[in-house]
Amino acid sequence: MKRSKAFANGQIEATSGDGIGLLQIVNPMRKNAVTAAMWRAIPEALHWLHADAAARVIVLSGAGSRDFSAGADISEFTELRKDAATARVYEASNSRAFAAIREAPIPVIAAVRGICYGGGFGLAAAADLRIASEEALFAVPAARLGLAYPADAVQDFVRGLGSQMARRALFTGGSLTAQELFACGFLSEVTSPDALERQSLALAEAISQNAPLSLRASKLALRAVELADEDMLREAEILGAQTFDSADYREGRAAFAERRRPVFKGE
Template sequence: MKSRHSFADETLMASTDDHTGFLSFNRPQRKNAINFEMWHAIPKALEWLCAQGDIRCIVMHGEGGTDFSAGADISEFDRVRQDTDTARDYELSNATAFHAVRACPIPVVAMISGVCFGGAFGLATAADLRVASNDSIFSIPAGRLGLAYPVDAMGDIVDALGPQMARSMLYTGRRITAREAQSAGLLLTVCGLADLRETALELAERICTNAPLSNRASKASIRAALSGQEQDRLLAEKIAASTFTSADYAEGRRAFREKRRPVFSGK
């Protein structure tokens, strides 16, 4: 089943196709730069996607076929980040969006092409998996703007890049290529731009064929392991326990005995 909904004056789009959801930055004329309204809408769009029936994977990408996103729309900073109070409000909107991706119960795949800078880099590192075209360029230019990166989102960057590469990118503001990003562990796969969508959708399909409750349990457990927070551990244990008597667990055992591919319902 296909469905579609727009947010933030159609600059953020959410859509579904069978078991896969799509979160799309829709400002190609601005290299999909994320404005203040879009930051606020990202959690709402993810919530909408998670409510659309049996969605098992979400692919996050930029519209236009060239750029993932140039990050926060700096052209509006004189208005939305003009003093301490507005800057704090803006950073809270960033942190809330990063958290929404990180805490989304469904696995999120970032499909990256072209530029992936600043806040968009933060969203990509908050995703579970990242695939990119070989023309992709990555940068965290906070030091060139005199800004500090949200503290809670820094954990995603360090987890995705490793401490040394994270320090190098943040301290110098330098850009790295897709190959450098893959070597650092940021990217799962690098491919040609023409093959990017197929590569991302094949990955999404593999995710969707597995038991949704198992994937949710794995995501929650991985998050708990990375955060070290008691509340994350308790949530992971609760989700894991829900698999014990699930219909999908029974289907998995039955399919194993019958030597066939299991058909999971997410229940």
Template sequence: MQTGPQVKTGFLRTGHSNGVVTITIDRPERKNAMTQAMWREMAALFADIAEDASVRVVVLAGAGEDFCAGADITEFDTARGSTDNARSYEADNSATFAAIRNCPVPTIAAIRGICFGGGFGMAAACDLRVSSSTALFSVPAARLGLAYPVDAMADIVNALGPQMAKYLAFSAARLDARSALDAGFLLEIVEPGGLSLRTAELARTIADNAPLSILASKASIRASLSGDRDDASHAIVLGNRTFESTDYLEGRSAFREKRPPAFTGR
């Protein structure tokens, strides 16, 4: 596994350490609001990750005190000022949500502070969500006169359940961390100072497990949610690969020898 320094391009910062990639939205002075260029860059980052066999887990976080305030409203008059521009912007949003959703390895959103709009959409597209007790959640499209992309709304429904998704979309209300946990949106809540440590522990636990098994499990869960035959066929292929892998042999050997397994993803 590679370990390297963090790299910043634009307002996104990435680091890769022992199979765990961390992507940090680094625009704290704007509560990590996303510009159109940032949406495109985020999608490209996840596309690259999907092709990198050394990556086992992705953590998505925000710099400073917030996760992400969503789209940068200061761009709306230009980037979303006309019907054509608004559709182009939505396509970039959808591409980012899809890239996160379709990432083959597990994704974890580490959420503190504001998680609104497109930031909420990115968190909903992740597999797991851990937040600090300071987190606030909102889907404010109804106060902006906009509609969310259908695929993003599907993520929100899957993560929250249909009734809570309707409530947030219709009311534009704010949800605190405890309410988000009770709705099933969050895996757990930690105190503000412990978010980074807890997220790192969770990522490390996942990264130390058998990568091919996790790829197959994620694909199977996706197939069960989508009901799509192609998704099911893909999950079956990935599941069959595990039976032929050296990791399967290693898992059995480690169990017999009462030692931690050392999986290689082969």
């Protein structure tokens, strides 16, 4: 059964069905720029999708057929990001949104078309997997605006883009093409604009059919390795060990023996 819930007065939309969660940024008249209210709503929407709506994987996208997101809504900066004190408050909400994607217990796929700038680029960088249409453009224009990008989010750029490309993006503020980001490994796939939704949903479906406990253990182990976090690695090892006593492991073995598709329940 499909379930939907709107956040931030409908500018963040969450939908879940058949194990696939869709999280959409809805501000197409401003190239899906993210307002302060939308930044605050993203963690809540993500939590609802995986904790309440039973999503096993989430696809993050921008509304409409043109853009992923132009980043933070600059029209709010005069009041909400006018100096260091207000910027700290504003950027805390940015960081919580990035962390909610990065630390979600289930995989998050960013499906990117058109403009993916600033905070929008940051949201995509926090995701586990990224697919883009061939005309997509990426940029971090912070230096051109005279401000600094949140330091914790820079880590996502370094992990996703690699050291040199992250420096190029941050130092120049210039645009990077989907082809360039595929070449450096930031994108797992580049498609035609018409195929983007189909390809991202196909990837999400392939993930959603796998055992939820295995996915959670794998995501935690990947993060532990990336962060060189020994405590997190031990936690991932515990989660991994628990899968061997799970009903899903029994189902997986039975399905293999019976040459059928397994039906996993996350138990």
